[in-house]
Amino acid sequence: MKSPDFDYFRASSLQEALTCLQAHGANAQLLAGGQSLLAMMNLRMASPQILIDISRIPGLSQIERQGSVMRIGALVTHRQLLDSAEVATCVPLLAQAVPYVAHLAIRNAGTLGGSLALADPAAEYPSVALALQATMIATSLRGERRIAAADYFQGLYQTALAEDEILTAVEFPIATPGQRFSFQELARRRGDYAMVGVACAITMSDDRVSDARITFLAMGDGPVLASHAMKALVGTSLDAAAIQASQQALSHDLAPAGDLQATPETKCHLARVLMGRALAPLRSAA
Numbered sequence: 001m002k003s004p005d006f007d008y009f010r011a012s013s014l015q016e017a018l019t020c021l022q023a024h025g026a027n028a029q030l031l032a033g034g035q036s037l038l039a040m041m042n043l044r045m046a047s048p049q050i051l052i053d054i055s056r057i058p059g060l061s062q063i064e065r066q067g068s069v070m071r072i073g074a075l076v077t078h079r080q081l082l083d084s085a086e087v088a089t090c091v092p093l094l095a096q097a098v099p100y101v102a103h104l105a106i107r108n109a110g111t112l113g114g115s116l117a118l119a120d121p122a123a124e125y126p127s128v129a130l131a132l133q134a135t136m137i138a139t140s141l142r143g144e145r146r147i148a149a150a151d152y153f154q155g156l157y158q159t160a161l162a163e164d165e166i167l168t169a170v171e172f173p174i175a176t177p178g179q180r181f182s183f184q185e186l187a188r189r190r191g192d193y194a195m196v197g198v199a200c201a202i203t204m205s206d207d208r209v210s211d212a213r214i215t216f217l218a219m220g221d222g223p224v225l226a227s228h229a230m231k232a233l234v235g236t237s238l239d240a241a242a243i244q245a246s247q248q249a250l251s252h253d254l255a256p257a258g259d260l261q262a263t264p265e266t267k268c269h270l271a272r273v274l275m276g277r278a279l280a281p282l283r284s285a286a
């Protein structure tokens with residue numbers, strides 16, 4: 001199927017894009033990598049009157065270390081993330097998640113900002129952003145706004161971005177020496193959207209867990225913070241008994257709806273198994 005007719009505007013600067021966005025409001029959609037939006041338009045799930053192409057705006061494709069954070073521009077592609085040695089070193093959880101995002105052709109065009117703006121509940125980056133307590137930078141003609149990941153994801157395909165705002169960058173805290181990370185996902189085929197996925201960021205001091213952040217994808221309307229499972233790990237040595245207690249605590253954190261791939265019970269079972277697989281190697285990780 002072909003998309004409905006639309007007007008097209010290629011912005012050559014952020015200011016131009018913001019001005020156009022403000023003028024057209026809800027009738028406009030931003031076009032970044034187009035890997036989700038164009039398919040949605042062809043399926044008539046989206047029918048913007050005008051597409052504002054932001055893909056060539058300069059200054060939004062950088063990966064920069066700034067003090068204790070990595071600031072990653074919204075137009076950075078999945079491929080750029082995969083190829084970045086700095087991301088691998090400084091934001092290992094993000095680096096571990098990228099290979100699970102779609103396929104090569106899609107990774108060449110799709111962007112970090114596009115994924116976080118779409119907020120698909122089965123996408124990898126939202127759960128990574130929530131686990132790492134990343135900060136979204138939203139820009140409008142009114143100025144720049146910083147939004148904590150915990151406040152940013154607001155439900156099924158819903159974010160805190162206002163109609164006139166563009167997500168311009170994301171700041172991820174740089175990993176500290178005591179931190180250990182694991183990202184695991186189950187999908188029917190490599191590159192498909194996840195049936196279940198988990199992102200873990202564990203902080204150890206003196207061989208004890210001093211902080212644990214665990215989030216799930218494809219288990220709710222957005223990324224799900226597993227606070228009971230996290231609490232069960234704090235103060236432990238991340239031994240088998242602690243991991244088991246954490247897996248049991250998941251019953252208080254997860255209440256997924258069933259989908260075409262699995263029943264709620266199957267998804268919860270897979271989530272428990274996957275979290276166990278993710279946590280077990282972290283005990284001995286350097």
Ligand SMILES: Cc1cc2nc3c(=O)[nH]c(=O)nc-3n(C[C@H](O)[C@H](O)[C@H](O)COP(=O)(O)OP(=O)(O)OC[C@H]3O[C@@H](n4cnc5c(N)ncnc54)[C@H](O)[C@@H]3O)c2cc1C
Binds near residue numbers: 031114117167
């Ligand atoms: C076959 C297939 C498999 C896929 N598998 C996965 C997968 O396993 N995991 C996964 O995470 N994704 C997957 N994707 C989606 C892919 O990752 C997309 O690249 C991503 O979701 C959207 O990024 P984009 O740059 O293409 O955004 P676009 O498609 O251009 O835009 C998506 C939406 O975000 C808005 N938007 C884009 N950029 C911004 C911005 N900077 N500020 C505000 N709003 C913005 C657009 O207006 C639009 O509403 C898959 C896609 C396909 C086609």
